[in-house]
Each structure stands twice: as structure tokens, then as C-alpha cells.
Amino acid sequence: MRTASQSPATGTGGEPGFRGVISVSFGAADASADHDADGVSRQDLRFASANPEALANLRSVLAHSRVGVRLVLAGPPADVHAAASAVAVCGLVDEEITILCDEVGPRVIFCGHCHTSTTTDHAIGTDVVCQGCATTLTFTDHFSRRVGGYLGFSAHAEEAA
Amino acid sequence: MTATALQTKVHPALEGSLLLEVTSVRAQTNSITSISFGHPLGEQLPSYVPGSHLVVQYGTGANSYSLTGAGSAPTEYTISVLRVEDGAGGSLAMHALSVGDRVQVSRPRSAFAPAATAKHHLLIAAGIGITPVLSHARYAAEWGASASLIYVHRPGTGAHVEDARELLGSDLTECTDRNSFREVLTTKLTTQKLGTHLYVCGPTDFMDSVLEQARDLGWPKGLLHSEAFSAAALDDGQPFAVNLVRSGVKLDVPAGVSLLETLESAGLNIPNMCRKGICGECAAPVLRGAPQHRDLYLTDQEKADNTTIMCCVSRSLDKELELDL
Ligand code: FES
Ligand SMILES: [Zn+2]
Numbered sequence: 312m313r314t315a316s317q318s319p320a321t322g323t324g325g326e327p328g329f330r331g332v333i334s335v336s337f338g339a340a341d342a343s344a345d346h347d348a349d350g351v352s353r354q355d356l357r358f359a360s361a362n363p364e365a366l367a368n369l370r371s372v373l374a375h376s377r378v379g380v381r382l383v384l385a386g387p388p389a390d391v392h393a394a395a396s397a398v399a400v401c402g403l404v405d406e407e408i409t410i411l412c413d414e415v416g417p418r419v420i421f422c423g424h425c426h427t428s429t430t431t432d433h434a435i436g437t438d439v440v441c442q443g444c445a446t447t448l449t450f451t452d453h454f455s456r457r458v459g460g461y462l463g464f465s466a467h468a469e470e471a472a
Numbered sequence: 473m474t475a476t477a478l479q480t481k482v483h484p485a486l487e488g489s490l491l492l493e494v495t496s497v498r499a500q501t502n503s504i505t506s507i508s509f510g511h512p513l514g515e516q517l518p519s520y521v522p523g524s525h526l527v528v529q530y531g532t533g534a535n536s537y538s539l540t541g542a543g544s545a546p547t548e549y550t551i552s553v554l555r556v557e558d559g560a561g562g563s564l565a566m567h568a569l570s571v572g573d574r575v576q577v578s579r580p581r582s583a584f585a586p587a588a589t590a591k592h593h594l595l596i597a598a599g600i601g602i603t604p605v606l607s608h609a610r611y612a613a614e615w616g617a618s619a620s621l622i623y624v625h626r627p628g629t630g631a632h633v634e635d636a637r638e639l640l641g642s643d644l645t646e647c648t649d650r651n652s653f654r655e656v657l658t659t660k661l662t663t664q665k666l667g668t669h670l671y672v673c674g675p676t677d678f679m680d681s682v683l684e685q686a687r688d689l690g691w692p693k694g695l696l697h698s699e700a701f702s703a704a705a706l707d708d709g710q711p712f713a714v715n716l717v718r719s720g721v722k723l724d725v726p727a728g729v730s731l732l733e734t735l736e737s738a739g740l741n742i743p744n745m746c747r748k749g750i751c752g753e754c755a756a757p758v759l760r761g762a763p764q765h766r767d768l769y770l771t772d773q774e775k776a777d778n779t780t781i782m783c784c785v786s787r788s789l790d791k792e793l794e795l796d797l
Contacts, residue, residue, distance in 0.1 A: 328665075377665060378661075378664040378695065403667065406692030
């Protein structure tokens, strides 16, 4: 794993900071390839996965960025969404973030019943068993940045009711 | 007994409103006066969200004014009014008020609220546009939120300059000419930490140019907030027709005549107050057709939905609108 070299500018709001495109790639993905930013300055960050260290690194890059910046997140869904959720605390709005998800790869399913997160390789629309309460969950493409996962709900709710 | 019970003739749009007493009148500048209203029995008034406005009745008309306080548990509502000699008369009526006068006012309405998720509030005001922004600054000071203000005013004619200095200290940048403002604005727009929200209030062309420059510098729409305190002059517009489904009548709205006037002359009783697209009283449900939205009341989303028209100012993009009236 390597991270972009960046002069560690410190201090608060009043100084110039980075306002270009920050491309963040997880795993084998390449965020910079999908997003051409002609004439716009850019920073490339590459991480093996969205582990706590990587997310802390990303947040510190954002702390040195200024409004006008655009963030591109590319990689497996679980990593990309963990990153999207982590940067939400920096106050970024949806318009500032582009998400490029790998078609396949692990996703995080957030159980609507017991609030446990389960990681799965299953595709959207399939069932997965919740690690927390063993409910068979189905999940759609409803992704919550707040919980950093797809909402899973009991696959057989209507039958149980 | 509620204060409203004292009043006999209330503007229809002000029902559920408050009858308040003028508690103080202070000249801010030669043309701007601050007026405070309190409950006749000294009771506490409903709290409001920073950036809210109040609709105040005068004679047969009504006008909306921004509240300048922080809004939590107020005992007074304070507005600052710029005297407009050739206006519809609202500002002159406000300037004629004196302590002890009773006035019918709406409950505060919020249309310029601070974003709860903001990390910093960048406030920008020109002239009398300081009023709602001062409310934001007071709120930020009261709750320890991070805020800074760029205030454009001509020397000697700025209202609340001392208040702003006291509230913001070194976080206040005063500009007294356009060139220095342009420089300050460019610097501020390119040096804000992520999560900063921008709030601008002032003349329409001032707000437009601030918002345009912000967008050019990469500010997403979701971070931009503006409050129009004066409606821009509207053109006459194109003629169109309205089909009133429930009343079973079809009316023509000629160019230069508003939909509200057309409905009124056909005998319909449409609640209204500001008659300039600000207060939101004259909303009419749209069943079919795309309105040409010209009001300042509906949100962008509500405008896109095309299910409501503010009939005092808005017209139609289609030849005919179908209304649920
Ligand atoms: S009367 Fe106020 S918006 Fe139409
Ligand atoms: Zn569960």
C-alpha cells in the first residue's frame, strides 16, 4: 500500500488548500482511470482496503482540502461504502463524492432488525443470513451512507406477518 | 385569553397569528429602523429557527421581515426595516410605529435555516440583507458554532455594524466597496474547510453574483443557501388559461394580470398576503400542466414537482393549467 505524498499543511480554515480531484482506489481498482479531470489538479490515494488506518489517512487529506474539492472512491463495494460513510463526518455532501463500485465484491449488509453488519459476496437481490440474529435477509440497492451499508430486511417478512 | 382575541379584523392570511405590542423603536441609520414587538402581557413568544421571518400586517397589506434574534425562547421579536419611499407602503407604515402600538404578526416562518451538518457557516450580507444573517450569527455565538461574516455596507449607512463586530470579532470582514468585496469573496470561497455552508442575503443581483462565483469555484448546490428579501420586478408574462376543475370554470389570464387577480375577479376567495411570491399564502394545487414558477417561496424540489403554484406571481409554461379549485 502506498499513499500519496502530501505536504502536511496544518492549521484552520483560512489558508489555501487542495481544491482539485482526490482519487481514492481500494484494492486493484483505479479511481483515476475512470475520471478524467482535464486541467484540474489531482491527488491519487491507493489503499489495500478501507481499514481504520486508511480511513484516518483519507480524513487527514480531507482536513487539508477546501470546498471545491471532488472525491472519487473506487473499489469493492464494502471498501467504497466504508469510505463514503467515514467521510460523511467531514461534512461532505453527495454532490462532492463520486462512487465507482466494482460490480462484484464484498458488500456490507446492515440488518434492519438487530443492526449487525454482515459482509457478503452475494449479488443485489439475493438472500444472506444475518451474523447477528440469523434472520434471512434480502437486500436491494438501498445504500445508507450513515450506517455504511445496504439495508437488509427479513426475506420472508410478508409470510411471517 | 390569548392576545389574538383582542383583535377584531384580522387579515385572513394571518389567522392563528399574534397580536403584539411595539416595545421599542430604535433608529439604526438614517433609513433603517429596528422595531421590537412583545406580548402585551409580557409572555414568552414562540421560539424560531435562525433566519426566520415574520409577516407583519399594516392597514390592508402585509409584508415579511427577517427576525434579527437568535430565536430561542424570545420575549421579543425584532425586525429592522429599510424605508422605501416608493414601495407599496409597508416600510413607511413600519417606520410610523411607536411604542405601545398593537400590530398583528404571523408566527415566525423558517425559510433560511442553518444546516445542521455544517462544520462552518460562511455568512455573506449586503445592506439590509444583514438582518437574517445577524440572526444566524447570534445563534452561532449562542451555541458555539463556527461562523464568519462578510458584510458589505457603505460607510455610515450599515445597520447592526456594532452588533456584528461584537458577535464576530476577527471573524467579521467588512467591505465598503465592490472591488474590495470581490477580492475578499474570491479568497474566502477558495479557502473554506470542507463542510462549510454558505448563506447569502442582499439585493438579488448581489446574491446571484455571489452564488454564481461560488458555483464556478466548485461549490456544490447543497452548500449554498440564499434568502431573498426583495422580490425582483417581474415581467408581464404570456397569457394562459386556467381550468378550475372543482368550480367547473375556465378563465383566461392575460399578460400583465396575475393569476391571483384573475381568480379574485372571478369571485374566488384565495388567501394571500404579500402578493409578491414570498409568504406562501396563495398556494393553489395544480392537477395538470407545468407552472412557470416565479415565486421565492417554494423549494426547488417543490417547483420541480409541479403540484403547487403560487398564484400571485407564477404563470404557466403550458397554454392551460388545470387547478384543483
Ligand atoms: S400572496 Fe404571498 S406568495 Fe402569493
Ligand atoms: Zn440481524
